[in-house]
Amino acid sequence: MPRIGVFVCHCGTNIAGTIDVAKVAEMAAAEQGVVFSKDYQYMCSQTGQTLIIDAIKEYKLTGIVVCSCSPRMHETTFRNAAQRAGLNPYMVEIANIREQCSWIHKDREEATEKAVILMRAAVAKVCLNTPLTAGESGVTKRALVIGGGIAGIQTALDISAAGFKVDIVEKTPSIGGRMSQLDKTFPTLDCSACILTPKMVEAASDENITLYTYSEVEKVSGFVGNFKVDIRKKARSVRADKCTGCGVCQEKCPSKKAPSEFNRGLNNRSAIYTPFAQAIPNVPVIDRENCIKFQTGKCGVCSKVCQANAIDYEQEDEMITVEYGAIVVATGFDVINLDKYDEYAYSKSKDVITSLELERIMNAAGPTGGHLERLSDGKAPKEIVFIQCVGSRCADERGKSYCSKICCMYTAKQAMLIRDKYPDTNVTVFYIDIRTPGKNFDEFYRRAVEDYNVHYIKGQVGKVLPESSGKLIVVGSDIIDARHVIIPADMVVLAAAIEPNKDARKIATMLTASIDNNNFLTEAHAKLRPVESPTAGIFLSGVCQGPRDIPETVAMAGSAAAKVIGLLSKDRLKSNPCTAHSDELMCNGCSTCEKVCPYGAISYETKIVNDHGVKKERRVAVVNAALCQGCGACTVACPSGAMDLSGFSNRQIIAEVDAVCR
Amino acid sequence: MLKISTDRINELMDAIASKMDLILPVENNGQVNFGIYESGVRVRLDALKTVKSAKDAFFPQSETLYSCSKDLKNLSVTPAKLMDRPFAVFGMKGCDIRGLEVLDRVFLSDPVDGFYKARRENGIVIGMVCNTPWESCFCKAFGVDCTEPGGDATACVVGDGLFIEANNEKGKAFLEMISEVLISETLADNCIMRDTVETVSKDGTEKTALEDDKEQSVSKDGTEKTADADDMEKLRAHKESIRRITEKLPLMSLSLKGWGTETPKDRFDSPLWEKLYKPCLACGTCTFVCPTCQCYDIKDHDDGDSVRRYRCWDSCMYSDFTLMAHGNPRTSQMQRFRQRFMHKLVYYPQNNDGIFSCTGCGRCIDKCPQSLNIVKVIKAFEKEGKENV
Amino acid sequence: MSSNIETINIIKEISGVNPLRCMKCGKCTASCMAYDEMDIKPHQFVSYIERGDLESLMLSESLYKCLGCFACVERCPRNVQPGKLIDAVRQTVIRQRGAEGMTTEEIRQLITQEVPQQLLVSAFRRNRR
Amino acid sequence: MQIGFRPKIVAFCCNWCSYAGADLAGSSRLSYPADVKIIRVPCSCRVNPMFILRAFEKGADGVIMCGCHPGDCHYSTGNFYARRRMTLLFSMLDFIGVENGRCRVEWVSAAEGAKFSQTMNEFVEKICSLGENVRLSNLRKTGSQQTAFTINTEKRETHRLVGAVVTDASWTGEGSKVSEKEENGNQMSVVTGDPEAGQYEPECGSQTAKTEESLKIRLAQLLESGKAARVLGWKKGETDYDPEPAFFENKDELGAFVYNDFCGANLSKYMIEAAGLDGVTAVVLKPCDTYSFNQLMTEHRVVREKTYIIGVGCCGKLSISGIRAQGVTGIEENGIEVTDDRIKIKTVYGDREIERNSAMLERCGVCKGKEHRIFDELIGESRDTTICAGTGKACGSAAPDSTVSNAAAGRENSGKDQRFAEVERIEKLSAKERFEYFSNELSRCIRCNACRNVCPACSCIKCVFDGNQFDEAAKANSEPFEEKMFHIIRAFHVAGRCTDCGECSRVCPQNIPLHLFNRKFIKDINELYGEYCAGYEAGSVSPLTRFTMQDAEPSVVTERSKGC
Known part of the structure; x- marks a missing residue:
């Protein structure tokens, strides 16, 4: 006869606020098989757990039900507590009366009634629980x-x-x-x-x-x-073991029209390339779309110039x-696509760039060799405007609803560097809020404002109008002074949102x-x-x-x-014990279950089966408990009900359905 | 003897139903079964054989014995109510009534089955003469005369008249009750009341008619009218024609030599069983349509707030029929198949002074999915007997 | 003040604007063509409505400067639609003034070649409701 | 919506996504009515249709199953299988009359707390509008509710007799007057057509006799030559119409071999037992039986090498219950003579002649085609026996009759499409009518297990109804849960494996149209997942054990039924 203990948690007022926990405990006492029931403020606390351990020892409980928060939170806590009391950890069931009851219902009497039903379902299930010991599986180090x-x-x-x-x-x-x-x-x-x-x-x-x-x-x-x-x-078409990384092939390569992904397409690269100088491994790769040898079969300059003759056109994917x-x-991550933001004329004017493109322009190894210049005419920009939150914190489908977190900091950094290197350049930043939390971050931003005199305007840019003169008319608003801001800028940098x-x-x-x-x-x-x-x-x-x-x-x-x-560091891993098992007396060996198992955990063998004295040779299913993850697809595919899942067996779920519908 | 014209049968049924529950053959989507007489029901008195016999009226397929419930700590057990009101079963044929007699020997002998006994006492059986015996009927082989079915009263439809005559006190009381209702409803003008008391002897031999020559006939205007002689003659002639037809039916002349009390000892081990059982699906149709099968299983069912112990028919053909703690003594289907026919034709007669437990109704012949039945078993042993001797 | 709250709720209902969605970024005002003529800017309409200050809105010139080009509605990242709010306030003003608005014939005389196409379109759009 | 009606709603939530979604709805305090109770399952594929049937039977008014979005399943393929199973289950529940708003599937990810609470609110609202559910527990009145003998002690009042009492005035001579034949849509889905149906090819009656002769010779050769250790065929019964399946071990036993128009039994299932015996078993299979053999081979239940299959021609099989239904009784010994389109019967009540089609098994009227799917050799010709529902005339040969009365069978081509005519007719009824129709049909069931034990797809060594994995190892006609749902659960177990061989309807003593359930599943599978015929070739994968990314959502059942 099962001896069940029911523990109802108040969770402070989270549960007790909406549910009459005393009544739940009292109704629990009347349930079949329940010999002990108690409610307590914090079951997951140390005292709460000792309460469980003592009750198990004192009442020799064979199973416990904890009516508390979601099993996804504290199931392991209560299982460990049960184990410490000598009870098999899988004889524990949780009734979720917080996330799925007290927090979502207002009416106290209605919530209590539902909590009692959820408790009953858990008690009905725990009575049918069988002690399980977690299996073990090896760990590849x-x-x-x-x-x-x-x-x-x-x-x-x-x-x-x-x-x-x-x-x-x-x-x-x-x-x-x-x-x-x-x-x-x-x-x-x-x-x-x-x-x-x-x-x-x-x-x-x-x-x-x-x-x-x-x-x-x-x-x-x-x-x-x-x-x-x-x-x-993927095939690099260059033998890594032979290549010395001298870079001759990249210079001599005649095909130079491929846009360099590393430089965000701001300049081109050769067909055989390494993304950047300090590339690790410093072994170039042949881009087959743009390589004349692969497209037309004529060229082959790189293999001629390569002293280490490391070029190997026949190399295949491995x-x-x-x-x-x-x-x-x-x-x-990557920067979001800005094509839909036509108000900033990103796709119309070459001088409207994203912050990452600005990084490449400022970088010595970048397309402009580190000189800050406009991409349209190469002149040094005198007036730069930064626009924050482009595509971030935006509810429509063009952008992302979240804040990209890093834009305020890197815009302040870029503004400071520009002001430091080119003091005569005027930098304006349109922002909604400057978010620079944490150690030294706000101080960093204040340095940009106070020491480097970056103009921060709290407001947004409505439109960027590229003019024939090459100037970019930035039309924005300053909502602190309620001022219409029109800046003829040389370069506009968009702090674009980032996405995975x-x-x-x-x-x-x-x-x-x-x-x-x-x-x-x-x-x-x-x-x-x-x-x-x-x-x-x-x-x-x-x-x-x-x-x-x-x-x-x-x-x-x-x-x-x-x-x-x-x-x-573990040699053996505790594997999920709630795995499927087949009852050989009922299994027909019809291999329906094998077809639905996502893990290929089911195999078949012909063995002598002793059915109440009648010995017969039969083809039966065998589940490899190490591979089985306990999804249960096989238990439903099996017509004879031979396949069952421990921990969520057919009878347990049927008992829960009965308790819920009573 | 009550005579009522066939187009007045509705009123007759209403009369009975007004007094007590009435069970009679009703049709549901082409299948005739015994059912409760209620509005919207299609009565089929002409159908010869129902799918299930009327055994259900006295020994239902599933019946609650008692239920126990528990509120908080105290437990209460409530036995199921025994049948306490009279009910009538109209239209049982000779084979079904003989089936009841077979069941009586089982359920009414010590220890008496209370449920069955209450139903039997309260139940009034109105037999009916078979008008169109089928070729699958072989009741004659077991001494059942389909023209004299027996029961508390016997009904017979001849031409456009329905004759009901009482066979015993219960039958007489039943007929009086009907006639009162009929008179009070000033119904049938040519409804003749005739006192005849017949007793049906056990061994099915020709009944002795103790006829009381006083004939009363109850006419519409309250005065009694005498049952004229040619009605009686028509009835007798009709029964004679039915008996002649049964002679012509193929299976009626089945001989039961070598069965019952004089079964040879080695029949149990005869190799013939091995051949006979092969096509059997172990489905249980034969046992559930049979009027004399009496095995049942007792199970509990949790209704949520209370637990009910009920008994339900069981079939010796089912694989777990004799499943016991240690296992199942009858492991193969051959053993189960043999048990069924040995019980019908050997064990039951030996324990009940020769009465066979089969009444020859032929339902198992009609309904077996693979056309196996008791007649084939008897004939197979008969053939085998001829070859060996 | 109580009638104020009802009118404000009616305005919110007509315009279908939930002022709480505004994150005060100012993009609507930045995109506004009639920025310079407006005394109270579009983003201020949203916060005034939220504060319940209806009088200053009813008296502001912006109601008649707004072209109804809906650039602010198009650009607002939080889908707040301030343009509709301005329309709603203007409707409230017109309704309170009783029916001495212009008749259709008077309007037809006013329409001459110089009247910008956009004004006609936005006028008709605004009075669609 | 009845006021004060509190629906009982069961929600099955998969542990990884929807349960986490429910928790998120909780932690973000997004409320939904308290009538919803959540049961945690490892994955949506763990929800066995029996749980949902159980919930409805125990009084639930609505059942909703939540799982991860297809493609996001923690077990990668779980929800794809669940999607197919639930679609078929909802379609079946709708078919037997449970209003189809009552069950629903919703994919909720762990991040969609709001969607979870909104779905629950919508669902409870829908269920409240539908009101109390029709209790599935009285889908099949069993045990004490058995219509036959519920002597209800409470109310006692007389009932006017509605149905006329049918008595056969003329008792002697030419047999009883036939009660009018209503179209009972099961054993005999054919209204007795007019006798001058179109002419057929060669005389079939004698055809079967010729086939029997050549079969006997061939089988004798097989036994003589030792090619087969035994032969499985039919043995002559007491009368013409009751041949029984039998094994023949030697030549003289073959004397009793018979192959006539009443050999309807499907012998494939016996081959499971034969696979255990040593030596080769020769078996005589009709075209429809070969589908079952293929299916059993797919499930490793029979051994092809130990089987020698003789494909025998079939001209449509007859059944005695078809003859009896027309009031023909008292048949004399070998009194039945079958010709091409007539059956002449000598009875003790005089001679009768009836239309051959009227005694033919329902399945032969919608025969899947006379082509044997697997055989070692063929003996005897077959004849197209498909019958157009409604006209009663054979479709194959009769000229298409423009005045076809039955609109449902509008498509006048081969019998194959007629297969679902009956299912379509029932689908058109209202939910209440459907429930009453099935409640009336299934309440006649006497739970004799004949349909299960004869079915070649129902070949489990130990049936789930005999074990106690689910709840009550009940036996006969009694109370517990799965007794009530026996037929629907069985139909689900054979879904995707049932070859529509029609044996279940042939053997049912109470003549319940059990094939309707299987055909409903086959029709749904064909419509939703593409034409699939179990047993068409060995090794085919049942639609319930495979999936595609673009499978229809279970809500298709609701939209579809809105249409008609």
């Missing part, structure tokens, strides 16, 4: 980082520092990511390349880290601790399959990681587990989870690495 920007590099370095092997898969020919395109970084104004390149070299030379650049992840299967990933190493224990997503990498959704589907409508990967819990995805074994690092600047990205990278290290 290797991590995969998808994305080679600062987030990916930092994560990889921190993981390899703990002695684990890490692979970085980077889509572009070199690691470095978005940060490598920046000139200076806030708040220290040190040169982006100077702080990034050492990390890139460190990553390249670290014997625990393997770089797969110009490669993409094609397929991911398996589960935490046992991922199997297919990686496509597919490799590697096993990993954990995967970190560090896919970074285009491939984020494709990768999330591959990893079955959940993703929100803005394509940011959803974290397991906004406050308590920000760097893990709800899918076990998948971790998030950098802007793929939400807008953040470099300091926060590095911090997050470290945290993701810590989680990965925590996972890889």
Whole structure:
């Protein structure tokens, strides 16, 4: 006979405010099989848990029901408490009377009645719970980082520092990511390349880290601790082992018309190219669309000039399959598409640029060699206007509803640098609010205003009118002085919103990681587990989870690495015990279940089955508990009901349905 | 003897239904079953055989025995109410009535089944003469005379008249009750009341008619009218023609030699069973349509607030019929198949002084999905008997 | 003051504007053609309505300077539609003045070649309701 | 909407997305009515249609199932299977008369708290407008509610007899007057057509006799040559119309072999047992039986190598209940003589002659085609037996008759499309009428399990109704949950595997049109997921175990029924 204990939590006033918890406890006492019921302010507190442990010992409980917040919050807490009291942790059921009852109903009597019903359903289920022991599965001591920007590099370095092997898969020919395109970084104004390149070299030379650049992840299967990933190493047409990185081929290459992605298309690059000088690995890549040899078959200059004869036109894509224990997503971000913002004439005038393009222009290795000049006529701009929140904080479908967080800081930085290098240039910034929180950030912005005399106008630009003279008439409003501001500017810089990498959704589907409508990967819990995805074994690092600047990205990278290290340091992982199992007496061996199993966890064998003394040889299904993730598709596909899922068995759910409908 | 013209049958049924519940053959989408007489029901007295026998009226397919409920801590058990009001079952044929007699020996012998007994006492059985026996009928082989079905009263439709004559006290009381209602409704002018008391003997031999020569006939205007002689003659001639037809039906002349009390000992182990059972699907249709099958299973059902213990028909053909703690003694379908026919033709007769547990109604012949039945079993052993001897 | 709140609610209802959505970015005013002639700017209309200060709006010149070109409605990132608010306030003023508005014949005489096309379109659009 | 009506609503939420969405709705205090109770399941694919039927049967007024957006499922494919299952289930519930606003599927991600609360508010509003649900528990009056004998002790009043008492005045001689034949849409979906139906090809009656002869010779050769250890066919019964399936081990046993117009039984299912015996079993299969054999082969229940299949020609099989339904009884020994379009019967009540089609099995009227799907050799010709519903004339040969009365069977081509004519007719009824129709039909059920035990797709070693995985291992006609839903649950179990061989309707003692459920599923599968015929070839994957990204949403059932 089950001996059930029911504990009703007040959760301060969160539950007790709307639900008569005493009545729920009293009704619980009348339920079949319940021998102990109590309500208490904070069940998840230490005293609350000791209350459970004592009750289990004193009343020799075989199962407990905690009516409290969502099981997604404290199920593990109460399971551990039960385990400490010697009760099997899976004999615990949670009735969610906070998020799904007290918080969403106003009428006290109605909410109490629903809480009683939810309690009854949990009691009905716990009476049918069977003790389960978590299975164990091995852990491959290797991590995969998808994305080679600062987030990916930092994560990889921190993981390899703990002695684990890490692979970085980077889509572009070199690691470095978005940060490598920046000139200076806030708040220290040190040169982006100077702080990034050492990390890139460190990553390249670290014997625990393997770089797969110009490669993409094609397929991911398996589960935490046992991922199997297919990686496509796209053909570079250059032999990495032979190439010395002398760069002769890039100079001599006759095809120079391809727009350079690294320089945001502001200038062109040769068909055989490395994205930027300090590229790691410093091995060029042949862009087959623009290479005359590949398009027409005639040229071949690069193979002629290459002393190390590292050019190999026959090189093909290579597919490799590697096993990993954990995967970190560090896919970074990109600037949104501004075509729809015709009011700023971004697509009409070459002098209306995004901040990232300005970074390239200011960068010594950039298209203008570091000289700040207008792209239309190359003259030095005397009047520059920055426009903030272009596409951010915007409710219509052109832009993004969130604030991109980093624009205020980098605009202040760019304004300061321009004013410092070209004191005679006048800089105006139109803003809605300046958001520069945190250590030294607001001081940084105040320096831009007070020391470098950047004009900050609280108001917005209505229109940018490019004139035939090359001037850009910026028409805006200053809502502090209620002044109509018209500035004939030489250059307009748009602080455009940022959005996750285009491939984020494709990768999330591959990893079955959940993703929100803005394509940011959803974290397991906004406050308590920000760097893990709800899918076990998948971790998030950098802007793929939400807008953040470099300091926060590095911090997050470290945290993701810590989680990965925590996972890889275990030899055996507790696997989900709620797996499917087939009753061989009833199984027909019709292999319907095998077709619906997403994990291929079901196989068939012919064995002698003893059915009440009648021994017969039959083909029966066998579930590999290590592979099975407990989704339950097979239990419904099975016509004879032989397949059942422990933890959510047919009878348990039917008992819950009965209790709810009574 | 009550005579009523066939187009007045509606009123007769209304009369009975006004006094008590009436169960009679009704049609539902082409299938005739015994059903409660209520508005909107299509009565089919002409149908020879219903799908399920009228056994349901006395031994329902599913019946609550008792239910127990618990409020907070105290437990209360409420037994199901026994049948306490009279009800009439109209139109049971000879085979069904013989089936009731078979069931009586089971349920009314010690220990008596209270539910069945209450139903039997309150139930008034009005038998009906078969007008068009089917080729699947073989009641004659078991000594059942379809023209003299028995029961508390016997009805027979001849030409445009329906004759009902009482067979025992209960039948007489029933007829009087009807005639009162009929008179009070000043209904049938040519409704003849005739006192005949017949007793039907156990072994189905020709009934002895104790005829009281006083004939009363109840006419519309309250005066009694005598039942004229040619009605009686027509009735007798009609029954004679039915008996002649039964001679011509193929299965009626089935011989039961070698069964019942004189079954050879080795029949249980005969290899013939192995051949006979093969097509059987173990479905249970034969047991549920049979008027004499009496096995039932007892189960509990949780109604949410209370638990009900009910009994429901069980079929010896089901794979878990004799499932017990240690397992199931009858593991193969052959054993179950053999058990069914041995019980009907051997075990029951040996325990009930020769009365077979089959009444030859032929329902299992009509309804078996794979056309297996008791006649084929008997004939198979008969053929095998001829070959060996 | 109480009648004020009702009128303001009527204005909100007619214009379908929820002033709370405004994040005070000033883009509507920046895009306004008639910026210089307006005493109270479009973004101020939104905050005045929110504060309930109806009188100054009713007396402001902006009601008649607004061309109804709806540039502010087009550009507003929070979909607040201040232009419709100005229309609504103007309707309230006209309604309070009783019916001595111009008849259709008087309008037809006023229409001459120099009247800008846009004015006609916006006039007709505004009186659509 | 009745005032004070508090609906009972069960919501199944998948643990990863919609449960998290519900929690988010909670933490953002977005309220929805308290009538919704959420049951957590690992994935939307864990929701077994039996849970939803159970909820309705136990008194729920509305059931909503939430899952992750297709493509976002934590188990990558779970919600795709759930989508197909729920669409078919909602379509079936709508078919048996549960108003289709009552069940709904909604994809809610973990970030869509607002959508979750809004969906719940909408759903409760819809259910309140629909009012109390028609109790599925009385879909099939079982046990104490059995119409036959509910001697309700409370109210006792006399009822005027509505139905006329049918008595057969003339008792002797030429047999009973036939009660008028109403179109009962199951065993005999054919109204007795006029005798001068169009002429057919060669004389079929003698055809079957010729086939029987050549079969006997061939089977004897197979046994003699040792090619087959045994032969599975039909054995002569007591009369012409009751041949029984039987195994023949040697030549002289074959003497009793018979192949006539009454060999309707589908022998494929016996091959499961034969697969266990050693040596090759030769089996005689009609065209429709071969579909079942293919399906059993797909499910590894039969062994192809140990089977030698003789595909026998079929001219449409007859059944005695078809003959009886026309009042023909008292048939004398071998009194039945079947010709091409007539059946001459000698009975003790005089000789009768009836239309061959009127005694033909319903499935033969809508035959899927006379082509054997799997065979080792063929013996005997077949004849097209498709009958156009409504005209009663054979479609194949009769000239298309423009004055077809039955509008539903408008399409006058081969019998194949007639298959769903009956389903379409019922779909057109109102929800209340449908529920009453099925409640009336299913209440006759005596739970004898004949339909389950004869069905080649229902070949489980231990049926779920005999085990206790779900709730009550009940047996006969009694109270518990799955007893009431027996037919619908069984139809769901064979959905996508049922070859529409019509055996269930053939064997039902109470003549319940069970094939309607299976055909409804087949019709839905064809319409929603593309033509699929189970058993058409071995190894085909049932539509319920595959999916496409662009499958229809379960709400298609609501839109579709708005149309008609």
